[in-house]
């Protein structure tokens with residue numbers, strides 16, 4: 212069957228000047244609502260010497276100080292569960308999700324019915340770009356507990372019209388037993404899960420290529436756009452892979468790769484305003500091809516738990532603005548979380564770039580062990596399947612990523628969820 216090219220053509224192909232006007236209209240309303248209903252944001256605006264009626268454009272927005280996760284957490288600790296940055300009472304909230312960061316206590320973020328509709332709409336734009344269609348039988352294989360990756364992404368996927376199968380985690384064997392009854396065509400999961408599922412199938416003597424999946428939609432782990440990882444998974448399943456992006460503090464999913472797969476298209480035009488900043492100075496960086504910086508988010512249409520100028524700690528590279536697919540949402544790639552990054556003698560290293568290199572060489576499981584701080588070379592890397600090629604791998608890493616390491620063969624834990632790559636032993640973490 213032939214389907215439309217877009218879920219929401221008008222918004223997704225809007226000329227950039229229109230998008231800007233739409234953003235500005237929504238921005239003034241959102242900032243005014245925050246000012247009127249939230250003591251937290253009244254303080255923020257006062258701190259910046261700004262009144263809501265002054266915030267008419269993205270430039271004006273820069274007068275409001277940034278919001279950090281630590282501030283939101285402190286607000287919730289003082290006034291549980293939603294904190295004084297919430298703009299509605301709990302009685303108007305129909306769902307809460309927890310944020311899924313790897314550090315510290317999660318936030319409890321509220322959704323009104325309208326917030327859930329917004330989340331599903333921008334999610335559906337992204338998932339449609341990633342290839343989900345009404346004639347797909349789509350396996351949702353992320354954790355359904357607490358986080359936006361569960362129900363909120365389920366809503367976005369369902370909004371595309373796909374037939375959803377809420378699988379969750381811990382059901383791989385059962386899923387394979389039921390495969391012929393369900394005849395799934397697509398899967399939504401972490402980047403790690405299709406690998407785990409393929410191995411489980413192979414252990415049962417089944418070739419994953421014969422199972423009929425045509426689309427892998429992945430989320431939650433940087434690396435889905437890396438060539439080595441993509442090729443490996445696409446070959447294993449005989450399917451096409453598209454990466455998506457969301458941040459549980461902002462919206463579940465609001466960017467995805469289209470069929471060109473040349474970066475993640477931003478799909479949250481009427482729901483969130485994006486700024487790019489230089490992480491150390493906080494100075495604005497123009498969103499144009501080649502620019503890199505930290506993503507900063509301001510909700511444009513969030514009733515319950517809005518953020519203004521929220522520092523994501525995600526570092527992005529802008530790949531382009533125009534695309535042969537016709538979408539006008541800018542395209543970007545996430546280089547990694549600044550939390551995951553480590554420095555070896557002035558070189559910034561992201562576990563995700565190491566992952567691409569190793570997967571190209573058939574290695575799916577690895578761990579970086581940092582036993583002292585500041586990190587000094589050689590960095591210890593444990594890799595399953597490195598036997599006999601340890602020195603060669605260390606050389607490739609040195610050549611491509613500019614740091615010295617020792618690679619050692621090791622058997623590492625198998626995981627259905629996100630893979631843990633970085634072990635900060637100096638910080639009290641146990642070695643894998």
Ligand SMILES: [Zn+2]
Nearest residue numbers: 469471534536
């Ligand atoms: Zn495109």
